[in-house]
Amino acid sequence: MAKVDTSLVAHLPLFTGVKPEDLEEILREARSARYPKNTAIFEQGADAQSFFLLLHGHVRAAKTTPTGEQIVVRYVAPGETFGLAMAIGAARYPATAMAVDDSVVLIWPNSAWPRLIERFPSLAANTLQTVGARLQESHTRILEMSTQQVEQRVAHVLLRLAKQSGKKSDHGIEIDFPISRQDIAQMTGTTLHTVSRILSGWESQGLVESGRQRIILRDPHRIVVLAERTADSGPA
């Protein structure tokens, strides 16, 4: 197992307030692994045995109902942790994690967690902050689902993805991992059909350019306007 260079991860929010020599000790407890595109990292309901830090790639966390419907909880970007079941007191993973691109992760055994937070309390504090931030995002998402219509929600999601994982390309921002209409539907509480219609509409207005699992925001500013538009404040 290759040793992880501390300089690659030292600046991450998770490690703020951790001394370099401590960081090294923390990293010694982890191993790294590579997951090819479209492989599962863990499954919803499985015994939680590890927690993860994404180094490269992108991971989709999705939750499935007993009847098979899915929602995308979030996309994990490099530098973010995921699978923190142990930290939040869950014995099993509440969602499925899947690499949507070739991905590299650091993996700590759950058994290391209690020891780590005892020796390095900043870890607990930092984790609390990131989990808190996710909680707020969830609340925002609930608020949006309750008060906005589908088009605005899709606009918000695309803007959020662009901010989190946008790659500036010629005349636009491209979401730099493969994402389908279906995925967006599962992030906004709608169907892939409706998402497709909306994107088609936007494409014909030059707002976006999109194709197979690929979306480029050509005119982010006008999309922001769309996102913020109230139901009744539309055009003539």
Place this chain on the structure above:
Amino acid sequence: MAKVDTSLVAHLPLFTGVKPEDLEEILREARSARYPKNTAIFEQGADAQSFFLLLHGHVRAAKTTPTGEQIVVRYVAPGETFGLAMAIGAARYPATAMAVDDSVVLIWPNSAWPRLIERFPSLAANTLQTVGARLQESHTRILEMSTQQVEQRVAHVLLRLAKQSGKKSDHGIEIDFPISRQDIAQMTGTTLHTVSRILSGWESQGLVESGRQRIILRDPHRIVVLAERTADSGPA
């Protein structure tokens, strides 16, 4: 300021792993306050200066959009913390907290938080667990909003409220704080009209008994069935 009896709070999840003498020290930093029914404890967007532990009563946390729509984030039951902005790294309260019943709370100044978690790391760990639990509940709520129809969502919410704050009465479980149709609408992402229609329907089937800000589940079991029913698995 009256001194708080440690025995009243020692068993709370927040304080698991805290030694009795430490608990006393923690409580010394708090003051207690009483909020009459329908008074605000803090407002969304205000500078977060304190965090809270509810001792008696019930508190509604609600989030408002720029355009005035509201959702109920959650109802706080006695023994639960709220207003943890500082802990999760927010400078302002992300929601408004309102006493829905005469309520008594413990209040710590935010400035005490860093010191407390340094001296008593279990506090951070415990808080992480409760925030994590709330995050999972939020995800469940998003899942429900995405995949279920309104009637099922209302059923789920009532069952959740009954479990959290249900008082067994003659032949049923009564939600033991005032809650309006509007509140339920704001918890389920619908309108008070639709909630009213649903409850009327249930009432005529003997599932619930309800009135002005008051709901009694007469037949929880059948409500569970409703909650779990798939869109197409209905009766003839």
Place this chain on the structure above:
DNA sequence: GCCCGGTTTTGCGCTATCGCAAACTGCAAG
């Protein structure tokens, strides 16, 4: 270069739910 399967597009009817409006009700204050 061709074929296959997953993805996307689009049409069309349907319906759950909204939105508005109006009437009703019961608690609480005076």
Place this chain on the structure above:
DNA sequence: CTTGCAGTTTGCGATAGCGCAAAACCGGGC
């Protein structure tokens, strides 16, 4: 007891978005 008002009920028309079905499309694998 009366009155006022917040909360609730109910009717009715409007519609956003779903669900199903079919066709078109695209990219990668062989």
